[in-house]
Amino acid sequence: MIDRLAQQTLLDPAGLGDSELSTLLGTTFGHDIDGGDCYFQFASQEGWSLEDGIVKSASFNIERGVGIRVVRGEQTGFAYSDDIAMPAMLEAAKTARSIASAGQSGRIAVASRSPSRPALYAPDNPLDSLDEQTKIDLLKEVDAVARAEDSRVTQVMCSLAGVHEVVLVLNARGELTTDVRPLVRLNVQVIVEQGGRRESGTSGGGGRFGYQYFRESDRAAGYAREAVRQALVNLEAREAPAGTMKVVLGPGWPGVLLHEAIGHGLEGDFNRKGTSAFSGRVGEQVAAKGITIVDDGTLEGRRGSLNVDDEGNPTQQTVLIEDGVLRGYMQDEMNARLMGTRSTGNGRRESYARLPMPRMTNTYMLGGDADPEEILASVDDGLYAVNFGGGQVDITSGKFVFSASEAYRVEKGKVTYPVKGATLIGNGPDVLTRVSMIGNDMKLDSGIGTCGKEGQGVPVGVGQPTLRIDGMTVGGTQAA
């Protein structure tokens, strides 16, 4: 059954029924084709932002189009159109097909795929989940809370953003899948000043639901207080240490470690091509015993979750590392076929105008049994990092970084003083072999991550428990 909203938004305006779609499929695909799809997308998004205490700007954007992809062997032909109409689509199909032999003229029957499980999020348009004045009031509340929190707060910038996306995937086999995806995000940044020194703090969250989420459980105000707390901590921060030392990572967002050190290297495309530092290493011990890492697109309402990926395949929980042993890769259809395996529901794309590839969803490490307090108490001399900016990885050499934005020195088992942000660098295939303690406090991040690959950004989640790593290079300025 085709989702009514998808039908009304994507097919009806162009008068596309089963007969037209059969013709489109027949023109695009044929016996000499291994795969591909027609990806129809409609996305409306808005952003409201506050600075100087007033909501002075907002924007609204509508994107609509269809991307046509033809896959043959390791080859991909691709064209797209901003105009969802038969003539434009047939033209794009002809262009995308140019990697294959002569044109087709058959028809391929269309069959709708039914959802294999209950939806992970409601299809409601989050842009309509609050009226405009209430959105503005929410931002003003964040601003007021942040300013009331401490007199050293000089600037508060916050933004509220929502996306409503309607996707229809018609693949080369004639299978039709739809998904309607909400996504919201609230972000706060503050600047504090004391004696001429300025520091900043950032917080926020979101997921696949409406804006009401931010009004529940005092969340919006909580982000404001958290941003101020971080900024004030940084006002006291001393120079960060430089060199290799024991590092304790806090739970939640510091899981960006896994995303960079392990996640990207286990994406199917790099492994099919043999360019990943993890290529050909399935079955090897790449992490300490006790470490299990999964990619899971099926968590309800999470930022990285999807009912189906952008190839129409249901997302799943994929075990990447089990008790320290590398188990498998994240796959889209093309790379799975070329590697003789099946899609894991990780085929994702930024929009109809870009090609899908294997991407992470929510990537996290399962919890262990150590008390976080005990973990800290066990460190004689090291760094405790609890908040991070982003990270990056060189897939081929395996070298990765992630940058701490809130960190402390640990001495004789005690957290002693805050240090300035510093980049941590390591080698993906061996950093997790140095994990010596795994906390019992597994936590997912608050819904803030966007992953970039080949210029395409997609929303993702990360998570982990408190971890002790015996030896990572900390990029501060104070040589021991």
Next chain:
Amino acid sequence: MSTSPERVSPESLSQDGEVQALSHSPESLQARVQRTLEAARERGASDAQAVVSHSVGLELGVRKGEIESLEHERDQSLSLIVYFGQSKGAASTTDFSDQALIDTVEAACRIARYTEPDPYAGMPDPAFKASDWEDLDLDHPWGCSATEATELARAIEAAGFAADDRIENSEGASVSTRRAMAFLGDSQGFMGGYRSTRHSLSCALVARDAAGMQRDYAYTVARHAGDLTAAEAIGREAAERTVRRLGGRKLSTRTCPVLFAPEMARTLIGSFTRAISGPAQYRESSFLLNAVGETVFPAWMQIEERPLTPRALGSAPFDGEGVRTRNRPLIADGVLQSYTLDSYAARRLGLETTGNAGGARNVTVAPGDKDFDALLSEMGTGFLVTELIGQGVNMVTGDYSRGAAGFWVENGELQYPVEEITIAGNLKDMFRRMAAVGTDVDRRGNIHTGSILIESMTVAGD
């Protein structure tokens, strides 16, 4: 260069089927801008600004000699800002239907009903608008067909594989060509637009030795295909850059001079450019806050913005608000001369717009008198950085800590490749302690600089 650029006469631009023919004429884009502005005025907007753009492109990738991907790009967009007095709304769409135009205008107007009046909001002073402008020589369509692009990409990659036996794998070679046209119009009567092109060749290769794999890449990008580096040279450069990284090791933690290769030096100047931007200043989010008139670099340093350089990648005759751009100094004798402002930031700071809506263009660091080898000699012993990863730059404080790879240098000569280390310092301090800028200027982007030598930074490793 194994293919020659083909000129397409203006008359043929709107013809169907022509390689790189834009599917909308300049007249139709201007008419769309006008219709949008009229629709905004009819709905009570006191002022409005609209941009309509359109581009076509081709990107072809070859891997291990076979076509890997062939992507045809055809983009269009309409974006609009409306003012109702001091209240502002913005909206955009990729849909060029008449209904979408109306929906977009109504969305912008609806938003402006809710946003709060901002005393600094509004259009630029008409006196600053561009009225006529020179042709900056930005439009050079390249009649490169998919077949020709395939041969070119194969030649790039083949040259890479042939350059060194240790090149055992490839992420592919690609050829990309894009042509765009955009028109900007506003309710004060400004209407301007132009066509521009951008072509590039690139290649990424993988080498292996007993210690593992390394990857690196090379690329060339230009407005005119005739200005691109030859395909074979790109393949060979990618191979050389990749192979020389094999056997990388860590350094012990130390303090030493650091030489940034031109493509990395660009990132330092990029941080400078961000720090002097209007929003960084009025949000108090800059490590160079209120720094005009202050000595930021050594006295020999000169940095200019050169938006009017013919054929350069960052050139534009007017900015994102129709304000004329001009070549002007940013740093003179080490002293900060000006911020980069659009009209909003200018009003916030009590200054005049500098024509920087959309950012700074062709930021150009005056080269010194030493080439790259001479800079290596000047450094003597230290770290040459050829790659940086991660964010690691705090724009509020200037604190700097990034992952790096490169080479250890002794007596001005490369000793061995280095990886898995960080370099750290504070940008304010790093700028003041710049010792030299090389003559090896990299012009492949919006920032043009040679190598930069910094007296001392902290290297963290083993």
